[in-house]
Amino acid sequence: MAIQQKRPRILQKTLSYFVLTLFSGIALFPIWQVVNISLRPGDKLLPTELELIPTNASLNNFIRLFTQTDFLTWIGNSLLVSLTVTITGVVLASTAGYGFSRFQFPGKRIGLLSLLTTQMFPATMLLLPMYIMLIKLGLINTYLGAIIVYSATALPFCIWTMKGFYDTIPPSLEEAARIDGCSHFAAFYRIILPLAAPALVITALFSFMTAWSEYIVAVQILQDSELWTLPLGLKSFEASMSTEWGLYGAASIIVMIPVVILFLALSRWLVSGLTLGSVKG
Amino acid sequence: MRPDEGQILQRQVKRYTDQNPGREVVVIYKETEVLRSAFVNAAITRRGPDLVHGPSDAVGIYVATKAVQPLETIFPAEYLAQFDSSGILWYRGHIYQIADKIGNHLALVYNKKYVQRAPQNDEELIETSKRIQRQYGYKSGRPNVYGLTWNYTEPFFFIPFFTGFGGWVFGDDGVTPSLQSDAMVQALKYTRSLRDEHKIVPNEADYEIADALFKDGKAAMIINGDWSWAGYAQLGIDIGVAPIPKIVKTGLWPAPMTSPKGFSLNSNVSPEKLPKVLDLLRFLLSEECELETTKALNTAPTLKSLYNNPLLVKNDILQNSLAQIRLGRSMPVVPEMRAVWDAMRPGYQAVMGGASTPEAAAKSMQQLALRRIREMNE
Amino acid sequence: MASRKSFIAFLVAPAFLILFAVVFYPFIYNIVLSFSNMNLYRIYDWSIIGIKQYTRIFTEPSQPSFYLIFWKTFVWTFVNVFFHVVIGVALALILNQNLKGRSVFRTLLILPWAIPQFIVALTWRGMFNYEYGAINLMITKYFNLPAIEWLKDPVNAFVACIITNVWLGFPFMMVIALGALQSIPHELYEAAEIDGARWHHKLRAITLPLIRPVMIPAITLGMIWTFNNLNIVWLVSNAGEPSDLTHILVSYVYKSAFNYYSFSYAAALSMIIFAILLTMSLTFMKSSRATEAAY
Numbered sequence: 001m002a003i004q005q006k007r008p009r010i011l012q013k014t015l016s017y018f019v020l021t022l023f024s025g026i027a028l029f030p031i032w033q034v035v036n037i038s039l040r041p042g043d044k045l046l047p048t049e050l051e052l053i054p055t056n057a058s059l060n061n062f063i064r065l066f067t068q069t070d071f072l073t074w075i076g077n078s079l080l081v082s083l084t085v086t087i088t089g090v091v092l093a094s095t096a097g098y099g100f101s102r103f104q105f106p107g108k109r110i111g112l113l114s115l116l117t118t119q120m121f122p123a124t125m126l127l128l129p130m131y132i133m134l135i136k137l138g139l140i141n142t143y144l145g146a147i148i149v150y151s152a153t154a155l156p157f158c159i160w161t162m163k164g165f166y167d168t169i170p171p172s173l174e175e176a177a178r179i180d181g182c183s184h185f186a187a188f189y190r191i192i193l194p195l196a197a198p199a200l201v202i203t204a205l206f207s208f209m210t211a212w213s214e215y216i217v218a219v220q221i222l223q224d225s226e227l228w229t230l231p232l233g234l235k236s237f238e239a240s241m242s243t244e245w246g247l248y249g250a251a252s253i254i255v256m257i258p259v260v261i262l263f264l265a266l267s268r269w270l271v272s273g274l275t276l277g278s279v280k281g
Numbered sequence: 282m283r284p285d286e287g288q289i290l291q292r293q294v295k296r297y298t299d300q301n302p303g304r305e306v307v308v309i310y311k312e313t314e315v316l317r318s319a320f321v322n323a324a325i326t327r328r329g330p331d332l333v334h335g336p337s338d339a340v341g342i343y344v345a346t347k348a349v350q351p352l353e354t355i356f357p358a359e360y361l362a363q364f365d366s367s368g369i370l371w372y373r374g375h376i377y378q379i380a381d382k383i384g385n386h387l388a389l390v391y392n393k394k395y396v397q398r399a400p401q402n403d404e405e406l407i408e409t410s411k412r413i414q415r416q417y418g419y420k421s422g423r424p425n426v427y428g429l430t431w432n433y434t435e436p437f438f439f440i441p442f443f444t445g446f447g448g449w450v451f452g453d454d455g456v457t458p459s460l461q462s463d464a465m466v467q468a469l470k471y472t473r474s475l476r477d478e479h480k481i482v483p484n485e486a487d488y489e490i491a492d493a494l495f496k497d498g499k500a501a502m503i504i505n506g507d508w509s510w511a512g513y514a515q516l517g518i519d520i521g522v523a524p525i526p527k528i529v530k531t532g533l534w535p536a537p538m539t540s541p542k543g544f545s546l547n548s549n550v551s552p553e554k555l556p557k558v559l560d561l562l563r564f565l566l567s568e569e570c571e572l573e574t575t576k577a578l579n580t581a582p583t584l585k586s587l588y589n590n591p592l593l594v595k596n597d598i599l600q601n602s603l604a605q606i607r608l609g610r611s612m613p614v615v616p617e618m619r620a621v622w623d624a625m626r627p628g629y630q631a632v633m634g635g636a637s638t639p640e641a642a643a644k645s646m647q648q649l650a651l652r653r654i655r656e657m658n659e
Numbered sequence: 660m661a662s663r664k665s666f667i668a669f670l671v672a673p674a675f676l677i678l679f680a681v682v683f684y685p686f687i688y689n690i691v692l693s694f695s696n697m698n699l700y701r702i703y704d705w706s707i708i709g710i711k712q713y714t715r716i717f718t719e720p721s722q723p724s725f726y727l728i729f730w731k732t733f734v735w736t737f738v739n740v741f742f743h744v745v746i747g748v749a750l751a752l753i754l755n756q757n758l759k760g761r762s763v764f765r766t767l768l769i770l771p772w773a774i775p776q777f778i779v780a781l782t783w784r785g786m787f788n789y790e791y792g793a794i795n796l797m798i799t800k801y802f803n804l805p806a807i808e809w810l811k812d813p814v815n816a817f818v819a820c821i822i823t824n825v826w827l828g829f830p831f832m833m834v835i836a837l838g839a840l841q842s843i844p845h846e847l848y849e850a851a852e853i854d855g856a857r858w859h860h861k862l863r864a865i866t867l868p869l870i871r872p873v874m875i876p877a878i879t880l881g882m883i884w885t886f887n888n889l890n891i892v893w894l895v896s897n898a899g900e901p902s903d904l905t906h907i908l909v910s911y912v913y914k915s916a917f918n919y920y921s922f923s924y925a926a927a928l929s930m931i932i933f934a935i936l937l938t939m940s941l942t943f944m945k946s947s948r949a950t951e952a953a954y
Contacts, residue, residue: 024767042516046493046785092674099670120936129688152681160876167872168842198838239283259773485789634811
C-alpha cells in the first residue's frame with residue numbers, strides 16, 4: 001500500500017520538474033537573445049549564428065547607457081509614476097471591488113459591465129480626443145496627467161479581479177465580526193482584506209506593469225524629455241532604420257529588473273496559503 | 282531624427298544658447314513616423330513646437346493640415362540663393378522647407394575585404410558576386426559569403442531597379458500613379474532573378490538581416506542608405522561607396538530617391554516670438570553648423586559655399602555619395618506618395634514571395650494606388 | 660442604513676469618477692467622428708455625413724477583404740487565449756505544489772511579461788527568419804525536419820505571430836491562476852482524497868470551479884485585449900507582411916488612421932470593433948454568470 005502511494009508522487013514530481021524546466025527554457029531563450037544584443041558590438045539586432053555568447057562581447061553598451069544617456073532620469077520618472085499608480089490602483093480597486101462583491105445596489109450590473117466596455121476601444125482611437133481634453137485641463141506634460149490616465153486604464157481589470165476574489169470569501173465572516181461589534185469598515189479592513197492578499201498582489205503587479213511598460217499614452221502626455229518614462233527613453237534609441245540596438249538591448253534587460261524585484265517581494269503573498277481553512281471557526 | 286543626428290543638433294543648440302544667454306531652446310525628439318502625427322496633432326490644437334525638422338515627404342501632410350507656413354515671404358531672396366535649389370522645397374507655389382542636408386538615398390556599399398573596385402555595371406555586379414561566393418565556399422547549401430544583400434521587402438529599396446528600367450511612380454502631372462508599366466514588369470522580374478536565378482542574395486532578407494549579414498562579413502556588398510554608412514565604418518569595416526551600377530540591358534543608371542531634410546516653420550508662431558525663432562533658424566542653417574553636420578555624418582550639404590570646401594572634396598565616400606545623388610531623383614512630397622508606397626508593397630512582396638506574376642502585380646499595384654488616392658481625397 | 664449607503668458610495672465612487680472623466684469624452688468624440696467625413700484635407704472643417712463610413716466598410720471590396728480580416732481576428736483571439744489559459748493554469752497548478760526551487764522557476768516564467776515588448780517581438784521575428792533564424796536552425800539541426808518559410812507565407816506568418824503572442828501572454832494567466840488557487844481551502848482536497856478521488860476528479864470538481872470567479876474576468880479581458888493587440892501582429896509581420904495579409908482588425912484601423920489620415924473611417928471601424936467586443940463579452944459572461952457571487 002505505502003509503496004504504491006509513493007510511486008505516483010515521484011512520477012508526478014519528475015514530470016513537474018520536466019515541464020517547469022522546459023517552459024523556463026522556452027521563456028528564457030528569447031530573453032537570452034536580447035542579452036546577446038546588449039553584449040554585441042555594433043548594433044546588430046539579429047545573430048547570423050546560433051551562439052551562446054556573442055564574439056567580442058563587451059559591457060560597453062551598459063556603461064554607455066548609464067553615462068551617456070538620461071537612463072537614470074527615465075528610471076526615476078517611471079518609478080515615480082508606476083509606484084503611484086500601483087498605490088492608487090490597490091486602494092481604489094480593493095474598495096470598489098468589495099462594494100461590487102458584497103452589496104446589491106441599483107446600477108450594479110451596469111456599473112460592472114461599463115467597466116468592461118472601457119477596455120473595448122482600440123487605444124489608438126482615443127488618443128486624439130484624450131490629447132485635446134488633457135490640454136484643456138492643463139494636464140499635458142505633467143506626471144499627474146499620466147498617473148490619472150494609467151489608473152483609469154488599469155482599474156477595470158483590478159476591480160473585477162478583486163470582486164472575483166472577494167466572491168470566494170463567505171460573507172459569514174463579516175457577519176460574525178459585525179455581531180461582535182465591528183463597523184463595516186473594520187470588518188472589511190481587518191478581516192477580509194488580509195484574506196484577499198493574493199488578489200491584492202495581482203492588482204499591484206498589474207497596475208505597476210500598466211504604467212511601467214506603457215508607451216502610446218506616455219508619448220502623448222509626457223513631452224519634455226525630463227519627464228520621459230522608460231518606454232519613451234527606449235524609443236529615442238529607435239529610428240526606423242538605424243536603431244541603436246546595443247543600447248536598446250541593454251536598457252531592456254535593466255528595465256526588467258525592478259519588475260522582477262517587485263514580483264519577488266510580492267510573491268510571498270501570492271502563494272500565501274493564507275486560505276480560509278486556517279481562519280474558519 | 283536619428284540618434285546621431287540628434288546628438289549633433291543638441292550640440293549646436295547648446296552653442297546657440299551659450300552665445301545667447303537668456304534664451305531657452307527646448308528640443309523634443311521623436312521618431313519619424315511619430316513625429317509626423319505628433320506635429321499634426323499639435324497643430325490641430327494650435328500649439329506645438331515652433332520649428333520642425335524632418336524629411337521632405339512630411340511637408341505635404343503638414344501643408345494639407347495647415348500646420349506650417351510659407352517661408353518665401355519671410356526670408357529675402359539673397360538669403361535663399363545661398364542654398365542649392367534642391368535644398369529649397371517648393372510645394373503648391375510656396376516654400377515650406379529649407380533643408381540642411383540632402384540624402385536619404387540608397388547606394389552600393391562594398392566591403393573592401395572582398396571587393397576592391399566597385400562594379401561598373403550590373404553584369405559585373407553579378408559576376409563579382411558569383412566569384413566571391415565560389416571563392417569562400419558553401420555550407421549546407423548556403424554560401425558562406427553572399428555577394429549582395431539588401432532589404433528586398435520594402436518598395437523604397439525597389440525604386441532604383443524600377444527607375445533602372447525606365448519607370449517612375451508618377452506620371453507627368455506628378456499625382457497620378459504610373460505603376461502598371463512595362464518598366465515595372467521588367468524590374469520585378471529582374472529583382473526576383475537576382476535571388477532565384479543568379480542566387481547572389483539570401484533567401485529572405487529584410488532590413489535587419491541584410492544589415493547583420495553585412496556587419497558580420499557574411500555579405501560582400503549591400504545596398505543601403507546614407508544613414509547606415511557611419512555605423513559600418515565604426516565597426517571597422519573598410520567600406521567603399523559607389524552609385525548603384527548601371528543596368529546593361531537598358532543603359533540606364535538606377536535612380537534612388539533622394540530627399541532633403543530640413544526645417545519648417547509652425548503656422549502658429551506668434552509675431553512677437555517670430556524674430557527669435559528666425560534667429561535660431563538662421564544659426565542652425567549657417568555654414569558653421571552645416572559643415573559640422575556634414576563632417577560628422579557624411580551627409581550632403583545644401584549651402585553652395587560648401588561644395589568646394591577642401592575637407593569635403595577629399596572625402597571619398599562623400600564624393601561618391603554626391604555622385605549617386607546626382608543620378609538620383611527627388612522623392613515626391615505630395616500626400617499621394619503614401620498611397621503609392623502602400624499600394625506597391627503588397628504586389629511587390631507577392632512577386633518576391635512567388636505568389637503573383639509580375640504582370641498581375643503591376644496591375645494590382647496600379648489599381649490599389651488609384652483606389653487609395655481616391656479614398657484619401659474623399 | 661445611511662451609513663451603509665455612504666459606505667457603498669465611498670467604496671465605489673472614486674474609481675468611477677476617474678473612469679468617466681478619462682474615457683467618457685473620447686468615447687463620445689469617437690462616435691461623432693464615425694458619422695463624419697474627417698480626413699487629411701478636412702481636419703478643421705469636417706461635417707456630419709451620416710452612415711457613409713459604415714456602408715463603406717461593409718460593402719466595399721477592400722484589399723484585403725473586411726470579412727477575411729474579421730474572421731482572422733476571431734481565430735487570433737480564441738487560439739491565443741486558449742493557449743494562454745491552458746498553459747498558465749497548468750503551470751500554476753504545478754507551481755502550487757511544494758517543490759524545491761519553485762521560486763526560481765516562478766521568476767524565470769514571469770520574464771516574458773517583464774521584458775519590453777518591442778525588442779522581444781522583433782527578436783522573435785528574427786528567430787523566424789528562414790535561413791538564419793533560431794527556430795529553423797533548431798528544427799533542421801535537432802529534429803531533422805525541413806526549414807519552414809515562416810514570414811513569406813501568410814498562414815505561417817500568422818502562426819508565427821500567434822506563437823510570439825502566446826509566449827508573451829501565458830505568464831499573466833499563470834500569475835492570476837496562482838492567486839486564484841490560494842482561495843481554495845485545503846480541507847476540500849483532503850476530504851476528496853479520503854473519498855478516493857484521483858487528480859483529475861479533484862481538478863474538475865474542486866479546482867476549476869473554484870478558480871472561476873477570478874479567472875473569468877481575466878479571460879474576458881484577455882479576449883478583449885488580445886482582440887485589440889496590434890503591437891505583436893504589427894511587429895512580427897512587419898505591419899502586415901506578406902502583402903497586407905497578416906492584419907487583424909485593429910492593425911487595419913491603425914493603418915487607416917495614421918497612415919492614410921482617414922480619421923472618420925477609422926472611427927467607424929473602431930465602433931464596429933467595439934460592438935463586436937461588447938457582444939462577445941456579454942455572451943461569454945452570461946454563460947458563466949460572472950456578475951454574481953460564487954456563494
